[in-house]
Amino acid sequence: MAAKKILLLTGDFAEDYETMVPFQALQMVGHTVHAVCPGKKAGDKIKTAIHDFEGDQTYTEKPGHQFALNASFDDVDPAKYDAVVIAGGRAPEYLRLDAKVIAIVRHFAEAKKPIAAVCHGAQLLAAAGVIEGKKISAYPACAPEVKLAGGHYAEIAVDSAVTDGNFVTSPAWPGHPEWLAQFLKVLGTEIKL
Numbered sequence: 001m002a003a004k005k006i007l008l009l010t011g012d013f014a015e016d017y018e019t020m021v022p023f024q025a026l027q028m029v030g031h032t033v034h035a036v037c038p039g040k041k042a043g044d045k046i047k048t049a050i051h052d053f054e055g056d057q058t059y060t061e062k063p064g065h066q067f068a069l070n071a072s073f074d075d076v077d078p079a080k081y082d083a084v085v086i087a088g089g090r091a092p093e094y095l096r097l098d099a100k101v102i103a104i105v106r107h108f109a110e111a112k113k114p115i116a117a118v119c120h121g122a123q124l125l126a127a128a129g130v131i132e133g134k135k136i137s138a139y140p141a142c143a144p145e146v147k148l149a150g151g152h153y154a155e156i157a158v159d160s161a162v163t164d165g166n167f168v169t170s171p172a173w174p175g176h177p178e179w180l181a182q183f184l185k186v187l188g189t190e191i192k193l
Contacts, residue, residue, distance in 0.1 A: 004082040004187055008035040009101065009124070015089030016048035016064030017173040018118045022085050023067075025180055029189055034071035034081075037091075038098045041072035049089055051119075051172070053158070058141065059172075061090075073100075078107040083187055088119020088139065088172065096127035106130060109166075116168045116183040118175070122146050125167075135164040137171050 006026055010019045019035070026033045037046050048064030078084070084104070086092065095101045101124065108115050109130035117125055122138030123145055125131045132150030137160070143153040154162040154169070161170040161179035168186055170179035184191070 002188075004031045004189070005080065006031050006033045006083045006085060007076065007078065007081040007104070008033050008085045008087065009037075009095065009104070010035055010046060010067070010069075010087040011037040011091030011095050012046045013049045013089055014046065014067075014087040014091035015119060015173060016050045016067075017176070018087040018089060018121075019046075019048055019067055020065070021173065021176050022087070022116070022118075022180060022183075025176075026085070029184065029191060031187070031189070033085075034076075035067070035069050036071050036073040036076055037069055038073050038095065038101060040069055041074070042070055044069050046091075051089060053172075053174075059139075076100075076104065078104045079111075081108075081113070083114035083116070083183075084108045085183075086115070086117040086121035086124050088117075088121045090120070092120045092123040096124050102128045112166050114166050114168065114183065114186045116179065116186075118170045118179055119172045122151075122169060125149070125169075126151070131167070134167050135162055136167060137162045137169040137175075139171055 126149035
């Protein structure tokens with residue numbers, strides 16, 4: 001298997017698991033992962049948030065970890081990456097306002113490179129205008145944005161994921177096993193047990 005170079009878009013108050021788990025899991029299988037956030041450089045930290053499902057009408061939010069970025073946003077050239085991962089949580093809400101973030105997402109979509117987005121990561125996909133006609137899952141509160149952007153909202157179990165071409169999406173972190181397995185398949189990663 002050829003190792004891939006993967007860009008991870010995250011930011012302050014991104015969901016803790018949705019940042020840390022793909023960051024670590026993709027490295028564990030041999031890929032290089034560069035975690036970046038606009039306005040920050042390698043070694044800077046972001047504050048994450050822990051979102052949980054505790055029987056309320058929506059998720060609860062608690063302080064997460066300080067996550068150290070390992071690459072500088074200003075140095076990102078999307079042409080040098082094989083795939084992108086978009087963390088969920090509250091970060092996509094403000095990241096979608098950054099023109100360079102939108103240009104990065106469009107690059108991956110136009111080049112048909114693998115794109116993995118979880119939870120509110122679909123907000124970036126919708127803002128970039130790259131999901132028309134695509135089956136996309138997201139946290140249910142993001143369904144209107146997926147539909148307004150011309151996507152087909154995939155209403156699936158929270159522990160599931162869906163692949164449509166180069167897009168791999170999931171509603172939230174309980175879907176990590178399926179989401180990451182499907183993303184690895186799109187990447188061409190083979191794990192032999």
